[in-house]
Amino acid sequence: MTLDRTTTVRPAVTTDPGPRPPSRRVSPGQWASQSLTMAWRSIVQIKHNPSELLDLSIQPIMFVLLFTFVFGGAIGGSTDAYLQFALGGLIAQNALFLTIYTATGLATDLQKGTFDRFRSLPIARSAPLSGRILGDVLRQLWSLVVLLAVGVLLGFRITTSPLAVVAAFGLLVAFTLAFSWTSVLLGVLARDPEKVQIYGFTVLFPLTFASNAFAPTQTMPGWLQAWVSINPVTRMADALRGLLVGGPVAANAVATLLWGVAFAAVFGPLAVWALRTRT
Amino acid sequence: MTLSDPSGTVESVPPAIEADGLVKRFGATTALAGASFSATEGTVLGVLGPNGAGKTTATRVLATLLAPDEGRGLVGGYDVVAEPHRVRTLIGLTGQYAGVDEALTGTENLVLIARLLGQGRAASRRRAAELLAQFGLTDAAGRAARTYSGGMRRRLDLAASLVGRPRILFLDEPTTGLDPASRNELWDMVRTLTDDGVTVLLTTQYLEEADQLADDIVVIDRGTVVATGTPRDLKARAGAAVLQMRPTQPEQLDAVRRVAAELAGTEPTVEQGTVAVPAVDDALMPAVVRRLDDVGVSLAELTLRRATLDEVFLALTGHRAVEDDQDTEILKETA
Structure with a gap:
């Protein structure tokens, strides 16, 4: 982010008022307004692409229904008991799937030249990215609301407090924002929005399914348990369960956030480097 | 441009766009190999060259999208590397x-x-409404741009670049892929802009486009400027028109070639039973027709057509404007 707080020094004696030279940098206020405008764009895109709204709504609903009624009895003994266990996992999995939109959006902008258009404008260099991220947070919020609403309709009981639900959303956003850097890198490298889907799902499917999102860790073979117990999806799912239906939160939340820091530390610089090299 | 007045003092008007020895490499490929040119305020500079010549790279450097490896770009007096934000305004x-x-x-x-x-x-x-009306897109204003035709999309693209009322406009191959009607519309729009004093840098692969719009042309090839001048200069040097003749009897091809060479003063190209020669002088065609008539050669085809970029290149650089697929690929990758 290039924010400049210094003011331009003007000559003490002005003989010719003339046109004022354009400013060198973007002010923090301008940066905020440009990011909001970019976020607006990211939301308006959904309006014109109803399939994305379906993805954002139908897909999570479908997952909840399938897992609860198809696997619920077998895994959890009863669909009710399973839903109490699985909804946290479904929320975590869905949140990770949503980060794909960061990659497809960016790949599309790069491919169509929209990104170049933005870069030729006198706006903050980071505004296209910060705006997209803000839009992605709103997508996360929407999906969380849909998932919780469907869950509650099917009998899911939030046994904690509204504050804990807010904390759950906060944790979700914090982790997915950090994790989004993998998606930014993917979007820059893929060059083609179609490819993003393939790459994305070959990574995200194993990552989210090889976790305790849908089944308890103890039921898995030992070699898998070793991975599942440290998988960030497991730790986030457990933290979300704790925040929604009670149970240990602190250790899992800290582990989730540490994973987030690790993802951001590795993929953040890589993504920025890729974006610089590419453009 | 330097203007001198009678009193002997020299007043220097800085160019709106100035490229000074721009070099840009992509790995082993040199896209720009020391290109220098400038555009006077309020004029159209046509940058003419084949695919892979370095036109897009030059545009991207001057539009602050790409940093040059060597050389300097000044736009509106600001250095594109040192003060990109000011350039972008x-x-x-x-x-x-x-x-x-x-x-x-x-x-x-x-x-x-x-x-x-x-x-x-x-x-x-x-x-937005004002620009949509100006570009004839009012009826399509509420439709997603993906439903637009190629010409409409290009017009919307041009409108988008004009939102901030820029004083300097970069048009990178604005008519590539457009049908002739859309192309003419776009040309008219560019003329309207320059009437308002906007400086335009236009890259194109078409001699005709540069001829129609540009006040000055730089011909660029393999990353360097190979010729500079007004459209009239370049046409005079390269032969803007080409006289093309096909004898009725193929065995008379050589006779046609000899007549054309003698009257045009340059060696014609002979390809697929056709003789082509640059027609710098309007009097060439009637002279050729008379002479061929005298020697008893009848023509199946006689055409006076515009020179292609390839022919201009051949005349200016001594080699053909080869479309280099590898360069095109690299441009795409770096775009």
Whole structure:
């Protein structure tokens, strides 16, 4: 982010008022307004692409229904008991799937030249990215609301407090924002929005399914348990369960956030480097 | 440009766009190998060259999208590397690769740019409506840009680059892929802009386009400027028109070639039973016809046509304007 707080020094004696030279940098206020405008764009895109709204709504609903009624009895003994266990996992999995939109959006902008258009404008260099991220947070919020609403309709009981639900959303956003850097890198490298889907799902499917999102860790073979117990999806799912239906939160939340820091530390610089090299 | 007045003092008017020894390499490929040129304020500079010549790279460097490895670019007096933000406040970019958001409507695309430039909500909508009307897109204003035809999309793209009323406009192959009617419309729009004093840098592969729009032309090949001048200069040097003749009897091809060579003063090219020679002088065609008639050669075909870029290149550089696929690939990758 290039924010400049210094003011331009003007000559003490002005003989010719003339046109004022354009400013060198973007002010923090301008940066905020440009990011909001970019976020607006990211939301308006959904309006014109109803399939994305379906993805954002139908897909999570479908997952909840399938897992609860198809696997619920077998895994959890009863669909009710399973839903109490699985909804946290479904929320975590869905949140990770949503980060794909960061990659497809960016790949599309790069491919169509929209990104170049933005870069030729006198706006903050980071505004296209910060705006997209803000839009992605709103997508996360929407999906969380849909998932919780469907869950509650099917009998899911939030046994904690509204504050804990807010904390759950906060944790979700914090982790997915950090994790989004993998998606930014993917979007820059893929060059083609179609490819993003393939790459994305070959990574995200194993990552989210090889976790305790849908089944308890103890039921898995030992070699898998070793991975599942440290998988960030497991730790986030457990933290979300704790925040929604009670149970240990602190250790899992800290582990989730540490994973987030690790993802951001590795993929953040890589993504920025890729974006610089590419453009 | 340097103007001297009678009193002997020299007043220097800085060019709106100045490229000074620009070098840009992509790995082993040199896209720009020391290109220098400048555009006077309020004029159209045509940058003419084949695919892979370095036109897009030069545009991207001057539009602050790409840092040069060597050399200097000045736009509106500001260095494109040292003060990119100031340059961006002055320029508009419409390119092969500078696109609109196809998921958004025409109005939304323009409002987006206006809002990013700091205009208020109402002012942004007004500016969008104004530009859509100017570019004949009012009826399509509420439709997603992905439903637009190629010509409409290009017009919306040009409108988007004009939202901030730039003083300097970069048009990177604005008519590539357009049908002739859309191309003519776009040409008219560019003329309107220059009437308002906007400086335009236009890259093109078409001699005709440069001829129609440009005040000055630089011909660029393999990353360097190989010729500079007004369209009239270059046409005089390269032969803007080509006289093409096909004898009725193929065995008379050599006779046609000899007559053409003698009257035009240069060696014609002979290809597929046709003799082609640059027609610098309007009197060439009637002279050739008379002479061929005298020696008893009848022609099946006689055409006076515009020179292709390839022929201009051959005349100016001594080699053909080969389309280098590898360079094109690299441009795409770096775009």
